[in-house]
Amino acid sequence: MFIRNCWYAAALSRELTATQPLARTVICEPLVLFRKRDGSPVALEDRCCHRHTPLSIGRCEGDSIRCMYHGLRFDAAGRCVEIPGQLSIADSMRVRAYPVHETAGWLWVWMGDAQRADTRILPIPPWFDCEDWDMRYGMIELKAGYTLINDNLCDFSHTAFVHEKTFAGGERTFAETLPQITSLERGIRVERWITDRRTIEEWLPEDAAPQPSAPPRLDQWIAYDYLVPGVMIMRVEMHAAGTGQRQALRAPSQEPLHANLGIHAVTPVTSDTSRYYYSLGPRSCETRATPGLASEMFAAAVNGFEEDRRTVEAQQENLRRWPLADMQAIRHDRGVLLMSSVMQRLQNEEGDSC
């Protein structure tokens, strides 16, 4: 049901303090996250092996965590290293430890075979440097399964309707024409020009955006990779009107007037609930010139994500009501179906191995 041999976003870095354990459930498995004295993160099964009390209501002690029911203490590898009132400790007294990796403001956990944990398949692109971008971070809890959110993000035609007054700014092109979609080893690449758009204020809600008497029109390049298990690396660029026409369907070759980056990650909590982590922002050089830019973009995005939340939660509720009804495909489903076949292939490869 879930792919295991991959990195899931478990938390934002800022959520995990130096002293407090943090409880997070990933693909139905409750984890406790905590930091060692050197700040490095640890992820253990959130269940003392004695009486099953959550370790997340326990206490960080040095590089270990103590269960605050009967005082058993576990090290970062999940081994029990202290049982009050008892000298010897059986080797079986241990809890599962998960590989965890911190990068770009995110904590990623590997839910499958620890031997195969491979930071080379972390979905964060190697060219990402947080100095270059003024990123803001956020998270939403959704009462919807992760596949519905993946589907939402693999087909931006919904922008024209769900985000009619926010991201789309009334632009029907998202739905009326199709983007270029390419298969990747672990996902899909979606690219398109939307020509003759309004300025970057299309990010802002309509009443917040300034309405100049003759707003300049620009061409917008939207390109994202959608990667296993549910990570979107999206780059949006604004270019002078006419650029899109000249480039045909190819990526822009010159420096943009404006660019912003989004890194979003969907993490299944249970089969029908998820967490949606996101970070987004303009280039640092732009935000230095326009101080409020990053915050305004972030606020607009939060509004837009609420629109998605309402939609996918209503959809999830309907799936519960009609568990057997078929979904009928339309042309815009192409990205959804490609991504879903990548997920299926990886699940099949894993089989019952973990």
Add this chain to the structure above:
Amino acid sequence: MFIRNCWYAAALSRELTATQPLARTVICEPLVLFRKRDGSPVALEDRCCHRHTPLSIGRCEGDSIRCMYHGLRFDAAGRCVEIPGQLSIADSMRVRAYPVHETAGWLWVWMGDAQRADTRILPIPPWFDCEDWDMRYGMIELKAGYTLINDNLCDFSHTAFVHEKTFAGGERTFAETLPQITSLERGIRVERWITDRRTIEEWLPEDAAPQPSAPPRLDQWIAYDYLVPGVMIMRVEMHAAGTGQRQALRAPSQEPLHANLGIHAVTPVTSDTSRYYYSLGPRSCETRATPGLASEMFAAAVNGFEEDRRTVEAQQENLRRWPLADMQAIRHDRGVLLMSSVMQRLQNEEGDSC
């Protein structure tokens, strides 16, 4: 489990505006209701055939409704008539449409075979003319299955206890004697005289009713038809004391001093939740003479219905706790058992046909 070939109350007319779709679940099937430009109502399955998003969070456009996820648009017959980004539309792109009929301030839907939808079996009586009666409308959601509410309404002996201080006004006769019960093709008829009652203020809570030093006593005629799937058409009349005695068990033959009408409809939402719609009021001629009468009757009824709600919800909860325990019958169950056999007969006739 539910009869399908019958009319269920889906909403009050006033609940369905000209522009907003309305979501209502009837016998476990979620519907979206909306109005066409000419005001006539439409009822469709509340699920886009593409990705199962509820149409009720969509938008009315002319005589059609648009799914606001990917923009598919459906006409009043449930056919998909637009898919953004796509020219041809498969004939299978459709959602179920339900016959719907609006009358007497109510919206009724036919949940069974559309070919057999027959307005002649609408439970509203042909003699009902809304000019004659000053009706008020209301609705309660109940955490109780519809059969419990049908049972409640088919045996008014409960009035003496559940409504001891409201409808019954302390009158034990409801429980101590039995009404006359007749079988109908699609229900039962229940009739009785309660002789020597207090005046019509028995509708009012005790402390609200004026207490004259010697309140006149009157005879009350209570008669209702209880019809499939759960509709009560009840007429209550007050006559001069002695009338009941002279009429024996027959209906009054002369003009009443006072009369009021109630039309109530129980609609199953799921197997253990329901909606209870009601309309009630005195004759228009009386309300012209006594302006506050209709409102006072309505307020008193709302109080009484709350008493029913508490009772049947507690009963439902106990049925959940003792799913296997037998119910032991008493004499007052006769109407309940007759009505329940009518329902059973119609369910058997339907079999698996819809």
Add this chain to the structure above:
Amino acid sequence: MFIRNCWYAAALSRELTATQPLARTVICEPLVLFRKRDGSPVALEDRCCHRHTPLSIGRCEGDSIRCMYHGLRFDAAGRCVEIPGQLSIADSMRVRAYPVHETAGWLWVWMGDAQRADTRILPIPPWFDCEDWDMRYGMIELKAGYTLINDNLCDFSHTAFVHEKTFAGGERTFAETLPQITSLERGIRVERWITDRRTIEEWLPEDAAPQPSAPPRLDQWIAYDYLVPGVMIMRVEMHAAGTGQRQALRAPSQEPLHANLGIHAVTPVTSDTSRYYYSLGPRSCETRATPGLASEMFAAAVNGFEEDRRTVEAQQENLRRWPLADMQAIRHDRGVLLMSSVMQRLQNEEGDSC
């Protein structure tokens, strides 16, 4: 799953008034409790045998209770003695009556074979005289199964961690050494000295307790019987420092400086919810000398019980998440395992007999 032939605490005496029925669920069986005119308590199945309405929303009438749906009335033996509108009453019209016994401020019900109800196995000790103790009473509802609470009370090593800042007052001895545990016919006896403790103010939260410049150290004797189905009779005594050393592991032979008594009872509501009733207090002679003593002890205990509640509820939630995981034993589990084998033996003896 539950032992039936035993006394369960169903309510505190003060909860059951002279006129209002009280609904309480014990081992998944909903009961209605009420008092007869002479004040003696009655416990019946909380379900009218007619339409399954709870009797607890009914009305006490003399020595009987009336169902307020259709007016059936039941006597203290559960026999239906009145059906409005009906003269003869079938002998099958009855609800189950449960033996109930009131003692020491508690109402106890016998859930098994009524013929075997035996007040000699009431867990209240024969030497208990409410004149001798200034008892306060309380109750908490817990979202945790009764076995988790039994386990909690059969191993006080948790005091060092769960109650680190309340009952334990920072004392690790509870976890670092083991008490003396003896098997009883229907439970276990747990006894220990904690030598060189702070004064009785260890009951109080740290900031509430007076901090004399050199607080006297005392020896504390803690002894309790834990009895089927989940009743703790605990006596705590403070003695001059050095007493514990002299007594070795034996009970104190001289008069204590201070003593308090606790009677606690765990009642299963469902398989994963419980009620925890408790009474506790110092000797009446002490409370006369120190008026606020009983209240302060009670307030401190309420805080401590909240700590237990959080712990066992989190544990219950984890058991739901890992239904198949093994619990690994530690040395401190000895009391837990002994008590659990007593419960198992009694359940086996009962078999399917009730």
